[in-house]
Amino acid sequence: MKSAYDVVVVGAGPGGSTAARFAAELGLDVLLLEKRQEIGAPVRCAEGIGTQVLRRFIEPDPKWVAQVINSCRIYAPNGKYIRLEAPGEGLILERKIFDRRLAELAAEKGATVRCKARVTGVLQEGETVTGVTVNAMGQEHRIHAQIVIAADGVESQVARWAGLNTMVKLAEMDVAAQYLVSGIRLEEPDACWFYVGRAYAPGGYAWVFPKRENLANIGLGITPLHTIKTGETALDVLNRFMAKHFPDASIVSMVVGGIPIDGKTRPISKSGLMVVGDAAHQADPMTGGGIANAMIAGQIAAQVAAKALRNGDVSAEALKEYDRRWHKEVGRAFKPLKQIVEEVIEYPDEFFNELADQLHDRPRLNLVDVFKIALRASPRLMWSLGQLVAMGWF
Amino acid sequence: MILIDYDRCDYCGACVGTCPENVIHLVDTKLFIDNDGCTDCKICTYGCPVRALTFVEEPKGGARREKRI
Numbered sequence: 392m393k394s395a396y397d398v399v400v401v402g403a404g405p406g407g408s409t410a411a412r413f414a415a416e417l418g419l420d421v422l423l424l425e426k427r428q429e430i431g432a433p434v435r436c437a438e439g440i441g442t443q444v445l446r447r448f449i450e451p452d453p454k455w456v457a458q459v460i461n462s463c464r465i466y467a468p469n470g471k472y473i474r475l476e477a478p479g480e481g482l483i484l485e486r487k488i489f490d491r492r493l494a495e496l497a498a499e500k501g502a503t504v505r506c507k508a509r510v511t512g513v514l515q516e517g518e519t520v521t522g523v524t525v526n527a528m529g530q531e532h533r534i535h536a537q538i539v540i541a542a543d544g545v546e547s548q549v550a551r552w553a554g555l556n557t558m559v560k561l562a563e564m565d566v567a568a569q570y571l572v573s574g575i576r577l578e579e580p581d582a583c584w585f586y587v588g589r590a591y592a593p594g595g596y597a598w599v600f601p602k603r604e605n606l607a608n609i610g611l612g613i614t615p616l617h618t619i620k621t622g623e624t625a626l627d628v629l630n631r632f633m634a635k636h637f638p639d640a641s642i643v644s645m646v647v648g649g650i651p652i653d654g655k656t657r658p659i660s661k662s663g664l665m666v667v668g669d670a671a672h673q674a675d676p677m678t679g680g681g682i683a684n685a686m687i688a689g690q691i692a693a694q695v696a697a698k699a700l701r702n703g704d705v706s707a708e709a710l711k712e713y714d715r716r717w718h719k720e721v722g723r724a725f726k727p728l729k730q731i732v733e734e735v736i737e738y739p740d741e742f743f744n745e746l747a748d749q750l751h752d753r754p755r756l757n758l759v760d761v762f763k764i765a766l767r768a769s770p771r772l773m774w775s776l777g778q779l780v781a782m783g784w785f
Numbered sequence: 786m787i788l789i790d791y792d793r794c795d796y797c798g799a800c801v802g803t804c805p806e807n808v809i810h811l812v813d814t815k816l817f818i819d820n821d822g823c824t825d826c827k828i829c830t831y832g833c834p835v836r837a838l839t840f841v842e843e844p845k846g847g848a849r850r851e852k853r854i
Contacts, residue, residue: 426813435797509812546798546811559802559832566799566834615831625834647834649799 392505392525392532396422398696399523399536400502401510401549403430406668406685407542408493409448413693414540415500419700422534423494423502424525426509426543431490435544435648436682437569437608438484439583439600444683445482448690449496455488457602461581465761467747468588468740475756481583483600483608484682513539513552513664519705520553520663538696538705539664542689545649547670555661557670561615563653565595565679568625569610571602571644575637580604586611586632588740593617595679595736597632609637612650612679614736652676654729656718660710665692673721676729684721691716727778734772742768786820786843787829793837800829800838 400411403425411423427433438457445451460481464472498504507528514522514533522535541549550557577599586597594614601607611632613625626647633640651672659671667673668685675684695713699705746764750756766772796814808822809829816837818829830838 544798546801548801548807548810551807557802558805558807561803561828561832564799564803564832566832568834618831624836626836645795647795647799648797649802649832649834651802 392422392503392508392527392534394533395522395535396420396503397536397700398422398538398540398693399424399534400540400542401523402426402542402544402668402670403494403504403506404490404542404544404668404685405493405682406673406689407540408490408497409686409689410540410542410667410693410696411497411502411504411689412493412500413690414696415497415502417693417697419693419697421497421502422536423497423504424508424510424523425494425504425506428507430494430504430506431487434486434644434646436486436646437567437598437600437610437679438486438602439598439680440482440484440682442480442482444687448686449493451482452492455485455492456482457485458483458600459581460583462579462583464579464582464584465747466584466586466591467743468590469744469747471744471747471751472584473747473750473756473761474754475758475761477757483583483602485602510543510549513549515553515663518554518662518707520661523549537663537700538710540667540689540692540696541664541670542667542685543670545651545669547666550664550666550670553661553664555658555664555666557657557666557672559649559651559672560653561619563651563672564615565612565650565652566615566618566625567595567610567612567646567648567650567679568629569608569646570629570633570640570642571606571646572609572633572637572640573606573643574639574641575605575607577601577604577607588743590740591632592628597629608646609633609640610646650674650679650681652679652729654726656722656725658714659717660707660713662707662710663705665695665710665713667692673717676725677732687721688717691720724779724782727775730775731772734769734775738769786825786841787818787823787827788839788841789816789818790837790839791816793835795835795837797834799832799834803828803832
């Protein structure tokens with residue numbers, strides 16, 4: 392570890408490692424810091440990602456792809472399901488191996504990677520972030536950087552220390568709990584199952600993401616407002632779900648966490664600093680999926696950093712380009728997505744039951760068909776869906 | 786004040802992100818709360834997926850109360 396770099400990236404999740412990789416590839420001197428002793432662990436994720444978006448960054452490799460997904464089942468509270476065909480469209484990852492591979496890629500491009508190195512503060516000159524202080528094995532280091540990229544997750548401190556408000560409001564967080572379970576027998580190991588409706592997961596949904604025919608991530612996300620109202624936590628709801636639907640499953644791993652979900656446009660950069668991934672609330676407000684968005688943001692941040700350093704200008708105005716490009720490429724879909732979610736979580740369970748009654752025996756459905764039918768049942772969705780269509784979704 | 790049940794805490798960091806005062810810190814796998822800066826808003830207790838955080842009334846005449854006066 393030297394005392395100065397062009398770019399210091401804090402956090403070696405998919406967002407941080409991708410930022411480090413592209414920054415190094417663009418010729419910058421990069422340091423990637425991970426506070427844990429091991430990159431990729433503990434996993435805080437349901438490990439699902441779209442194949443197409445992943446391919447923009449890395450070719451899927453059996454070493455870290457647990458399962459290729461070819462279809463989805465969407466379960467209504469009455470137990471009937473709609474089946475959507477999605478051949479090859481999704482992947483369930485082995486995040487422990489995947490995350491490490493992404494960090495290796497950064498290293499292969501020339502970035503310096505350090506684990507068990509915890510950032511304890513930011514260095515600032517006036518309003519400009521100029522580096523970080525790092526505790527590595529009990530030794531305190533001051534490391535200067537032209538640009539700091541904060542990819543330090545839901546528990547992000549770097550952005551808050553630097554004066555950006557990245558606090559997560561309770562109403563804007565999904566609280567999730569998941570078990571990796573064994574000893575089950577899945578009828579279709581290449582299908583993702585989603586459970587919608589209050590009966591399963593109040594304010595969210597439950598999922599079964601298979602990793603093999605007898606191994607799966609089973610989890611759910613709820614709104615903390617449910618916990619305020621009833622005292623029931625995400626883990627309580629999951630235990631209830633497991634007892635009912637998978638009573639014989641053996642638990643080989645437990646994962647819990649909060650996902651910042653919001654439909655707002657918030658400042659995610661300032662002079663000398665860009666914020667990436669969960670730290671910048673970049674998970675998809677509908678699915679809660681954050682891997683792909685973090686990687687997209689990481690790449691943009693790296694490109695903006697390279698340009699800023701080439702021009703010798705790391706001012707807030709120069710780095711605002713990161714905010715603009717993020718918004719244009721992904722962020723602007725968040726508001727309509729969040730509006731759809733807010734509309735749909737108000738639906739009574741009977742709505743989903745009726746939808747499933749109508750559609751459960753229909754072959755070869757896709758998501759557009761479901762939206763069309765939902766639209767007929769609930770015209771208020773029109774505006775939000777129209778926004779997404781205008782952005783080139785579907 | 787907020788009590789941490791280390792037998793339940795899975796050090797996920799959800800509470801850290803939601804704390805309006807930013808007085809909850811995750812150091813490796815251990816959670817710390819600076820109860821002096823805590824305003825007893827209880828937000829963290831609702832954001833915790835595993836009920837590892839509980840609010841308790843401070844004992845009367847406790848150290849913190851004296852400090853406030």
